[in-house]
Each structure stands twice: as structure tokens, then as C-alpha cells.
Amino acid sequence: MDSSGYDIPRGWSIIPIFAAAHLDPDVYDNPQKFDPWRWQTISGSTARIDNYMPFGQGLRNCAGLELAKMEIAVFLHHLVLNYDWEVAEPDEPLAYAFPEFAKGLPIKARKVSFIV
Numbered sequence: 001m002d003s004s005g006y007d008i009p010r011g012w013s014i015i016p017i018f019a020a021a022h023l024d025p026d027v028y029d030n031p032q033k034f035d036p037w038r039w040q041t042i043s044g045s046t047a048r049i050d051n052y053m054p055f056g057q058g059l060r061n062c063a064g065l066e067l068a069k070m071e072i073a074v075f076l077h078h079l080v081l082n083y084d085w086e087v088a089e090p091d092e093p094l095a096y097a098f099p100e101f102a103k104g105l106p107i108k109a110r111k112v113s114f115i116v
């Protein structure tokens, strides 16, 4: 038993989910609520905007973070400029260790062409 009172059976592996640090109720109000805007206004000594670490931190920081951000930007650019889209059925955003939607947020998308 460790000093926190948890039994860790011999031979087990422990995988920390760093994103769970975003769900500490001592630091964040209502951390289970999906509220990406909390990072815009958050202030104070414990909860700060640079506490948001979707790609980890330090020496083992995500090696693909710049690629991932570029891929997301390219995807959103094409989605917004080339498609008319709407949420196909109501869905519920969830905040686990990472953001998720109960039904996977299905959308209906229709390709459109704009004359620019």
C-alpha cells in the first residue's frame, strides 16, 4: 500500500493521464463541465492559463504538437470554407480526462463552392 492508501498489485503498470490534472476540483470550478472558455478568463496563483496542457509538458512534451495543431487548422479551414454543416442529432459534451461527446458528435456535411 502506498502512502495515499491505494493497493497497487505487484506487476501492474501505472499509466498517468496527465490531462486529468485539468479536472482537479481544488483548482477548477465545476471541472466536469465542458467549458473551454474557462481558460480565457481563469486567473489566480493556482489556476492559470498556462496550466492547460493538452500536449503535456517538459522533456516528454508531445513530439507531434506543431504537426497536430497544423492538421487541426487545415481541417477547420477546409470544413468552414468548403462545407455547410450542422449537428445531425443533439449531443452532450463530456469532460473526462479529455473532451468527448456522448454520441461522437455526428454532423451532416454538404460540400459547397464559394466564388471568391
Ligand code: HEM
Binding pocket: 018, 053, 054, 055, 056, 057, 058, 059, 060, 061, 062, 063, 064, 065, 067, 068
Ligand atoms: C491533437 C493531437 C495530439 C495530442 C492532444 C497529443 C497529446 C500528447 C500528450 C499529452 C503526450 C504526453 C506528453 C507528456 O508526457 O508530457 C504526447 C506525447 C507524444 N506525442 Fe502527441 N498528441 C497529439 C498528436 C501527435 C502527433 C500528430 C504525433 C506525431 C506525428 C504525436 C507524437 C507524440 C510522441 C512521439 C509523444 C511521446 C513524446 C516523448 O515521450 O518524448 N502526437 N502527445
